[in-house]
Amino acid sequence: MLPCRMSSKFAKCFLIKIKKQQTRMADFIAAVDMGTNSFHLIVAKIKNDFSSFKIVDKEKKQIRLASHMGEDLSFISNEELESSIEILNGFKKISSLYNAGLNARATSAVREADNRAEYVRQIYKSTGIYVQTIEGHEEAALIFKGVRHGLKLNDEKLLNVDIGGGSTEYTLGNKSVFEFAESIKIGAVRLSKRFFNEFYIIDDNVKACLKYIEEQIKSSSIKTDCSFDIASGSSGTIQAAARLIIAQNNKPQPKDLNNFIFSYDELKNIAQLILSKKSVEDRLLLEGLEKRRADIMPAGILILLKTFELLHIKNMKVSSYALREGIILDELDKLKAV
Secondary structure, three states, X not given: OOOOOOOHHHHHHHHHHHHHHHHHHHOEEEEEEEOOOEEEEEEEEEOOOOOOEEEEEEEXXXXXXXXXXXXXXXXXXXXXXXXXXXXXXXXXXXXXXXXXXXXXXXXXXXXXXXXXXXXXXXXXXXXXXXXXXXXXXXXXXXXXXXXXXXXOOOOOOEEEEEEOOOOEEEEEEOOOOXXXXXXXXXXXXXXXXXXXXXXXXXXXXHHHHHHHHHHHHHOOOOOOOOOOOEEXXXXXXXXXXXXXXXXXXXXXXXXXXXXXXXXXXXXXXXHHHHHHOOOHHHHOOOOOOOHHHOOOHHHHHHHHHHHHHHOOOOXXXXXXXXXXXXXXXXXXXXXXXX
């Protein structure tokens, strides 16, 4: 008689094999990055040997999680929950067009929320989507995996910076070894709430914000004297900075910023420009700046500026690949291992 219970190891292996068979039939995987400032979906067509993928569809929706409770990301409101459910149901419809399994990962705002368990439970109840909340070091590692793939690197030593709404991830390593993979609570939304009341810029608050960023980086495991072959950036803040630089240079905006390079001097110039526009209304007039980012861009640019200074970055390469692509690659690695 067969045993009525499988060992947890056998059960896990069995489920992965079933998933692998389903993936072979479907040929598509979908990934959702549930960030503090926005949710992103990508749908990827995978190669038969699970070695790579091609993005065939994507969607991005603006949302601010845990935005009603002061500077800490400690509580997700009912309104934010309802918005999350609406967005994820929309993503589910898109992924179902491809018969793609949907893999959702939640980051800083959800992992810090006191009511995260209820938030995840309600999402599953309303959408059927299981949301996996990942720790900061896991987020950094997945982003790093996505970036290396997007930049088509071999074994170069890469320093990657990803400025999110609630946290910034710093990762240094080559293809197989990390020197550090650190997540620090210095996101663009978090610091905007902490230092810039109603998103208005006051010079003393800029100084206080820069000091705070430096303290947080120096008190982490990040080695500020580290060496690297390439520095890359993979976030909305960094892409927004790149587009501002392009606009200030009177160049046409490219559709894709992947592999675009900007210098420390170019960053300083646009930082000065952004910080000279004291109000959101003033910043809305900046050519090249995405309207929805006008409120939090000062905090984001200060994080980036201080990062360049402390880690001695001269040039940064933009990656349009990040966490969501890392999720796809992580799923492919699991399938290849079976």
